[in-house]
Amino acid sequence: MAEATHHEGHHSNTVHLLRREITVEGGIYTVVFAALAVLTVIEVLSAEFLKGAIHDIPSAAATLQAIKAIILLGIAIIKSSLVIWFYMHLREEKPLIAIVILLPLLIATQSIMYLLAIPPLGYSV
Amino acid sequence: MAELTANQLHAVAHDDHGHLSEEEQNDNLKLGVWLYLASEIVIFSIMIVGYIILRINEPAVVEQAHEQLGVGLVTANTFVLLASSYFMVMGLRAMQQGNRAGMLRWIGATALGGAVFLIGQYIEYSELAHLGIILGYTESQWSTLGMRFYAPTFFHGAHVFVGVIWALEVLRRGAKGRYDHNPIGIEMFGLYWHFVDVVWIMLFTLIYLV
Numbered sequence: 001m002a003e004a005t006h007h008e009g010h011h012s013n014t015v016h017l018l019r020r021e022i023t024v025e026g027g028i029y030t031v032v033f034a035a036l037a038v039l040t041v042i043e044v045l046s047a048e049f050l051k052g053a054i055h056d057i058p059s060a061a062a063t064l065q066a067i068k069a070i071i072l073l074g075i076a077i078i079k080s081s082l083v084i085w086f087y088m089h090l091r092e093e094k095p096l097i098a099i100v101i102l103l104p105l106l107i108a109t110q111s112i113m114y115l116l117a118i119p120p121l122g123y124s125v
Numbered sequence: 126m127a128e129l130t131a132n133q134l135h136a137v138a139h140d141d142h143g144h145l146s147e148e149e150q151n152d153n154l155k156l157g158v159w160l161y162l163a164s165e166i167v168i169f170s171i172m173i174v175g176y177i178i179l180r181i182n183e184p185a186v187v188e189q190a191h192e193q194l195g196v197g198l199v200t201a202n203t204f205v206l207l208a209s210s211y212f213m214v215m216g217l218r219a220m221q222q223g224n225r226a227g228m229l230r231w232i233g234a235t236a237l238g239g240a241v242f243l244i245g246q247y248i249e250y251s252e253l254a255h256l257g258i259i260l261g262y263t264e265s266q267w268s269t270l271g272m273r274f275y276a277p278t279f280f281h282g283a284h285v286f287v288g289v290i291w292a293l294e295v296l297r298r299g300a301k302g303r304y305d306h307n308p309i310g311i312e313m314f315g316l317y318w319h320f321v322d323v324v325w326i327m328l329f330t331l332i333y334l335v
Contacts, residue, residue, distance in 0.1 A: 011222060026215055033211040040207065044200050047334040051191075065184075069335050076330035080323045087214045087319045094152075097159050104163040108170035115174050116181070 032086045036079055043075045151309045158316045169324055172277035176332060179273045186270050193256055194249075196333055202245035203329050206285075209238025210322040213315050220299070220308040228311065229299055235318065236292035239285050246282050250275075277328055284321045291317065 013027045024030045050068040054061045084090050090098060145153070180187050216231030253259075253274075258267045260275050295314050298304065304311055 011218060026211075026218070029211060029214045029218065033207065036207050037204065040200070040203060043330065043334065044196060047196070072330050072334050076326055079326045083210060083319050083323050083326070087210055087322075088316055093155075097156065100156070100159045100163050101166070104166045108167055112170060112174045112177070115178065 028086060032082050035082060039075050039079050043072055043079075046071055046075075147307060151307070151312075154309055154313055155316065158313050162316065162320045165320065165324075169277065169280070169327075172280060173327070173331060176273045176277060179269060180331075180335070183269060186267065190256075190258065190267070190270060190274075191333070194252065194333075198245060198249055198252075199329065199333050202242050202249075203325065205238050205241050205245065206322055206325050209235045209242070210319055212238060213318045217308060217311050217315050220304050220311055223305075225299065225302065225305060228304070228308075229296060232292055232295055232299065232311070236289050236296065239289040239292065239318075242285055243282060243289070246278070246285075274332065278332065281321065281324055281328060284324070288314075288318050288321055 011027070013025060014021060014023045015028050015031050016022075017031060022031070026033075047068065050064055050071070054064045054068070057064065084101070090101070212231045212234040216228045216235060219225075219227030219231055256267070258271055258274065260271050291314050295304075295311055298310060
């Protein structure tokens with residue numbers, strides 16, 4: 001999406017964003033914060049809009065609910081990745097750090113999938 | 126110039142007594158924090174999956190709670206936490222540029238953001254209690270929601286509280302010039318604080334919006 005000029009790293013106030021050079025106090029950190037704010041507004045507005053649609057079209061409620069979950073979780077994952085990549089400086093760390101954080105995420109995701117597969121009252125025999 | 130061999134590089138990194146260099150110590154400290162955060166991911170995941178199972182099995186209860194609570198307060202609180210994360214990284218940036226006064230201002234703003242978030246959460250919990258959504262068992266339709274909702278959000282709030290205390294300690298040490306030559310203490314706190322922000326990004330979406 002955006003990157004700070006290489007020669008000054010994350011201390012630069014100049015950021016290359018969509019082939020444009022932007023100078024702003026705080027550089028890449030300010031751009032990321034603006035992106036997080038805009039994404040949050042989009043997220044809340046999408047949730048409210050889709051909630052209204054689900055209410056108005058009950059026949060398509062299940063489909064709309066699934067679409068809503070996918071859109072909102074997608075935005076949340078983008079926001080989380082921005083924080084981890086830029087604010088937590090994962091982009092500057094050794095690959096070992098990425099493994100340290102991805103491994104429990106993988107295990108947690110697998111465990112969640114397993115737990116979601118169990119019916120609420122157990123399997124009927 | 127000849128390239129350094131692995132042994133020579135090793136010798137550069139250590140002093141005569143075999144002690145780790147400052148850079149190596151910093152890397153080890155950061156790795157320690159990342160490993161701690163990895164364990165936190167697993168703990169929060171367990172709580173989140175408990176909520177997701179309730180969300181799937183009892184959608185009417187969750188939707189009714191959404192209707193009654195609204196998203197205004199929690200959205201404002203989310204912006205406060207996002208802003209505090211920005212203040213945090215700007216504080217680290219200021220210290221890395223040798224600007225101690227700037228660092229103190231930004232980290233002070235971070236602590237304030239965390240405190241405001243906790244006040245917002247207290248107001249929200251008061252509203253929920255008024256609606257009858259409590260932690261203990263009730264005869265109402267909320268009986269299944271309370272624990273699934275409070276476990277992840279309160280656990281997260283406890284992390285914010287610890288973060289505020291940690292920020293105040295960073296301020297105390299920073300004011301004495303502790304980080305003037307090596308800001309690793311601020312960086313470690315930053316990793317923790319940003320992680321708390323990431324967890325909230327996911328909780329906000331999963332619990333309040335989906």
